[in-house]
Amino acid sequence: MARADRLLRLIDTMRRLPQPVTAARLAEETGVSERSLYRDIASLRASGALIDGAAGLGYTLTEDPALPPQMFTRLEVEALMLGLAEVRLSGDADLARAAEMAGAKITATLPERVQRQAIHAVQQTYRFEKRTPAPAHLGLIREAAWEERALDITYRDRDDACTARRILPLSVVFLDRSLMCLAWCGLRQDFRRFHLHRMADVTLTTESFRPRRVPMLREFLRQLRGETSAPPPA
Template identity: 75%
Template sequence: MAKSDRLFRLLTAFRLLPQPITAARLAQEMNVSERTLYRDIESLRVGGALIDGAAGVGYRLTEDPALPPQMFTRLEVEALVLGLAEVRQAGDPALAKAAEMAMAKITATLPERVQRQAIHAVSQTYRFEKRPAAPAHLGLIRECCWEERMLDMSYTDATGEVSLRRVWPLSVVFLDHMLMLLAYCTLRQDFRKFMLHRMQDVTAAESYFRPRRVPLLREFHAQLRGQTGSGARKPAQS
């Protein structure tokens, strides 16, 4: 095995195996002698890896050259922590979980000192008025947006009238107190806003509208901006 291949693999082993880890354990993992393993460690060090080794203890990969050179300022760390904390309160359990995972992944890439800054960030968020829990069909709606897949539902509008709709879902908007879907409505042949809590029997249709989502959304936004600019009239809503 070429040494260069082995060095790549050694870095992977370092990331995956519990630390601290002894040279003997790594050598076993790599099928080389300990002497060679010591040399490999030295090579990785020359290549930029910061590997801490304590006699009687073992090795730790303290900074990984494969990790991004990206370095967040302290204020950027605050923004990330605060933003992801907001998402955790957004009322969407799946998104809250994803926010946690994203934060964990980012934290794992940070040097220890910056990790501590993130864990003990100054900025916090607290919401007195909680959003109601997201309806069960939020995940389905989101996936249909991603996949540019049409969506069928019955919708109860503000007057209490129920209608069957086939829409092209474009975007999910988190408002102060509720969730809204921006979509193109095939029944009305126009853009419409739908409140998620007024939807029933939401199902993914067999048809797709790809690849139209991004331009349509851009158009909807332009329309909304145009209406906002033309006065205090509230944008049309289903």
């Protein structure tokens, strides 16, 4: 665990030294070469630390990843637990696991008595109808939306006609009892809703639409809310 220890020492060193601090100085402090120090910085960044590196100046620790414990009211704990319970029943296995982990992380920060309250939340969620498990490409769609990259898909419409599309995925929603991707459709040159189970051959492209996801999603949602009838499906 020597490297993990060293990474912790590195971040402590950055907190301690006057900033900006050079790679050479940090390397000396942690006992590694400069090249290794660059790697260590990359690792810390990958773990969530916000470190700014200005050529000619040095490094600045912008955001410290240490999290203080939270104080939640009992009702807030109920809300969190209820929400996470809903997510766990959503049919999306990855998201369900994440909900479970998030719940555990929150619970771990709570005093013991509040932990018990969280575990035995009064408000519960049950579903007697089983949700269809999410298709395997949901994770890829989510990743594409995060990274604001276009997807190439084959889409089977209501008449079972298949078309190849390039889409800009904006959001994934559970709507009309099924999972849908809200996206910009290159074929139709307009916003469209795509049923996930009608999508096939989902391929991540290199085409980036950063930073347009959020404004486009806003516009699509505005249209969804403004219209009394649903907009056309894909």
